[in-house]
Amino acid sequence: MEHIPAPAIDFISLAPALILSVFGMLVLLMDLFAGKNKNLLVFASLVGLVLAGVSAFAPKALPVVSFGGSYVVDHLSVFFTLIFVFSSALTILLSIEYNPRNGIRAGEYYALILFCTVGMILLASATDLIMIFLGIEVVSICLYVLAGIKRGDVKSNEAALKYFLLGAFATGFLVYGMTLLYGATGTTKLAGIAEVIHSGQTNSDTLLLLGTVLLIIGFGFKVASVPFHMWAPDVYEGAPSPVTAFMAVGPKAAALVAFYRVFATAIPEIGTTWDTLLMVVAVATMVIGNFGAIVQTNIKRLLAYSSISHVGYLLIAIIARNSLGGSAIAYYMMAYAFMIFGTFGIVILLGEKNSENLEIKNYAGLGVKQPAIALCMTVFMLSLGGMPPFAGFIAKFYIFGAAIKEGYVVLVVIAVLNSVVSLYYYLKIVVLMYMKDSERELELSMGPITLAVVAIAVFGTIEMGLFPDPILQLTQ
Amino acid sequence: MELLIFYPLAGFCVLMGLGVIISSSPINSALSLIAMMMGLAGVFVLQQAHFLAILQIIVYAGAIMVLFMFVIMLLNLKSAEEDTWSIRPQNTYVSVLTGFLALGALYKIACVISQAKLDSPAAVPDDFGTVVRVGTTLFTDFVLPFEVASILLLAAMVGAVVLAKNKID
C-alpha cells in the first residue's frame, strides 16, 4: 500500500481556530448532559474564546506563512482574530439573559457561535481562494441558522429563509468569480495570482475582469453593500438582537478582511479597472444607507441601514488598496464592535416581557427615566455619527487618511458629506431621548451582565477615541 | 473521437438543464436535474477524472437528489397551479430585462473564451484523476481546506438539526 507523506501542519498558526473548533464540539457534547441550565455551556464557550484570543499571540515572528501559502498569520489577522473573539464573547454575554426570556433554549446556539468564529478566524488568515470560500461558507451557514434560531417567531424564520436563499445565490456568484480568476491565472493562491498578473501571463484579461466583477457581487452581498443590501434590514430585524449585533460586527469584519486581501493583495495591479466600479458601489452604499436610515421607525432596521452606510466608508479603505487601508479597516471594525454591542445592549435592556420594544418613538423620555442609559446611548450615537472625541471619529479619520494618500479626494468629500447626513438620524434619537416626554414605563428588563456589556462598550468607545495609538499600533 | 462523445453529452446536459427550469411539475424538474448530473459525470470521465465522475453520481445523483424526490413526494407537490411570479405585471419587465442582461453577459463570456489564448492541452499524467492521486493531493496540498470542510459540514449538520428538531427541551 502506498503511503501519503504526512503534510507539514503548522499547529501554532492554526491554534485559535483549532481551540475554538475543539471547544465548539465540547459545547455540543456538554449540551447533551447539561439539561436546561445552559450556564455551563456559556462558561465553556467563554473559556474557549479567551484561550483562542491568547493563543493568537503564539506565533513569534510575524508574518508566518504556512500550508504552501494558503494561510498567513500577520498583524492584520491577529488583530482581526481579537475582534472576532471579542465580538463573539460579547454576543454570548448579551445572550445569557436575553435567550431564556425570548425562548431560545437550544444549547447549539453557543456551539454555532464558536464555529462561526472559527470560520471568521480562518477567513482573516486565508490567502487562498479555496480557503476564503470555505471560511465564508462556515460563517454564512452558522449565521443562517442563528438568524432563525427563534423558531416560534415568524420574523426570525423569515430572516433565516431570506438570508439563506439570497446568501446561497450570492455564494454562487462568489464561486463563479473565483473559478474565472483561477481560469485566468491558473492558481488559487492570492500571491500567485498577483505574480501572474504582474508578469502579464494571464490566459485572458477579460476573464480576469469578469471574475473580478463577480467577486465584487459576491463579497458585496456578504458585507451588505448597495445594491446587494436588500436582505440586511429584514434579517437584522428578524434575527435575535444579540445575533444581529454579532452579524453586524464579526462576520462583516471577516468578509471585509477577505475582500481587502483579495482586492489589495491579489489584484491591485489591475486596480484602475475595478476601482471605478467599487467607487460607485461605495458611494451608493453610503447614500442609500444613510437616507434609508432616516425614514426608519424601528431601531433595529435603523441600525441595519446605518451598518450599510458604514460599509460604504469601509469600502473606501479597500479602494485605497494600501496597507494603511488594511489597518484602518481593522481599527474601524474594533471601534464599530464597541459601538454596536453597546447600542444593542441598550436595545436589549429596554426590551419588554412580550415584545422587544423596538419602536424608536418608545425611546422618548429615556433621558429622564434612565439617565445613565440615555447617556451611554448618546455616546454610542455620537460615536456612530463620527463625532470627536469618540472612537467613531478616529476610525473614520484613518479611513479617509488612507484614501487621501492615494488621491481619492472626491470620494472622501462625498463620505464626509454622508457622515453629516448620518448625524441627523443619530441625533434624532438623542433628541427624542432628552426632549420628549415618555408615554410609557421604561424599565430595564435585563440583569447585570447586559449592563456590564454596555459599560465595557462605553469604556471602549471613549478609550479608543481618546487614546487611539496603542490599538492602532497593534494593527500595523 | 473525444469530441464525438463530448458534443452529444454536453448537448444532453444543456437539454436537461433546460428541462429543469421549463417543466412545470417539480418531479420532472428533479428528474431532469438527475439526468443532467449523470451527463456531467460523463463529461468528467471524458476529462479523465473518473473518481470525480463517480463522486458526482454518488453524492448528487445518488444521495442529494433522492432526498429532493423524497421531499417532493412527501409534500405531494403537484405542478404549480398558479404562477405566482407573473401576478405582478412589473415582474415581467424585470424578468425580460434581466434575461437580456444575462444573455449579453453570456455572449460576452462566450466571445472571451473563444478568443482566450488557453494553454494547449498538456499531456495528462498517467495517474491523473485516480483515487490515489486525488487522495494524495487532498491530504497534502489541500489538507487545510479539507479539514475546514469538515467543520463546515459539522456546523451545517448541527444547524439543520437545530432548525428541524421537533421540540427543544
Next chain:
Amino acid sequence: MFVDFLITLVKILFIFGVTVGFFAPVLTWVERKQSAIMQDRIGANRADILGFTAFGLFHIIADALKMFTKEDFIPRGANKALHTLSPIVALIPALITFAVIPFGGVYTLFGKEVNLVISDLDVGLLFIFAVASIATYGYVIAGWSSNNNWSLLGSIRVAAQMISYEVTMGLTIIGILMVYGTMRLTEIGAIQEDFWRWGIFLQPVGFFLFFAASIAENKRIPFDAPEAESELVAGYFTEYSGLKFGMFFMAEFVEMVTIGAIVTLLFFGGWNLPFVTMDGILSMFDFLGETGANIIALLIHVGVFFAKVCFFIFFQMIVRWTLPRFRYDQIMKLGWKILLPLSLANILITGAVILALE
C-alpha cells in the same frame, strides 16, 4: 484490437447469460421450492408437460408465458412516460454492476492475457455503490407515477430506507478500502489469494453490516416495508402488471446475484480457493501446456466463484423465509441508531489496528 473486442463481447454475453438467462429465472423456482421445503410443503409441482413435472421446473416457463401475455395496464391519471421508465431504471443498474465485478483472475490463453472482468475500473468499488444508488430512482418513480396512494407510500419508504442504508454501506466500504488499500476490484480479489487475508477475517463486522445493508437495499424481508403486502397492497409496484412487473421481479433476483457476487468478492476470497494459489494450480496441470493449465485454472476459479455466489443467494433466501418483517420505524432505528454507529466504530477500530500493526 478486434480480438480484444471479441473477448469483451464474450465476457458480456457470459455475464448476461448467467444473470438474466440462468440465475433470475431459476431463482424464482428455487425460492418457491426452498420455501416449500422450509415450511414442510410440497410446492411448485403442478406445471407439467405430458405429465412430467421435472421438480416443478416448468413453472419457470409458465411464469414467463404468463408475464408475456398479460395485459400491460397503466392506471388512469398515471404519468405514462415515467410509469414505463421506472422498471427499466430499476433493472438496468442491477445489471450494470456486473461490468466491474471480476469473476476470475487473469489468465494467459494462447499467449494473450485475459482478465475476467468486463471493465477493470480504478474506482470499481465506488462504481458499484454509485450504480446501486441510482437504482433507487426506479422504485421511487414507480410509486410516484402510479397515481396510487399505496404506491406513493411505498415509494416514500423506499427512498428513506435506501438512503439510510446506503450510508451504512458506504461507511463499510471505507473499512474494506482501508484494509486492502485499493478500490480496484480485481486487485481486491487478487489479494485474497492468501486465505488469511480474506475479507471475513480482516473485516468481520464489516461483513455483517454490509450484508444487512445490502439486503435492506434490495428491500427483501426482513426489510420489505416498501412493498409490505399486508400494509400497502404491494407497495411501489401495486399498479404494475405483465412484463413491467416482471422487470421489477427480475431486478430483485438479479440484485440478489449481485449481492452474492459482491459479498463473495469482498469478504470470501472471490474466485480463490482457500490455500490454493494460482501458481499451485498451474504447476499441478503443467502437463497440459500453458494454455491448457490456464483453462483449467479459469474453469476452477469461475466455478468456485459462482459456487460461492450460489451459497450467498441461498443464504439470502434462508433469511427471507426465517425472519418476520421489521416495522417501518424499527427499520429506520436499526439503520441510523445501530448499524450507522457500528460502521463508524468499525472504521475507527480498523484504523487503530492498522496503525498498531505498522
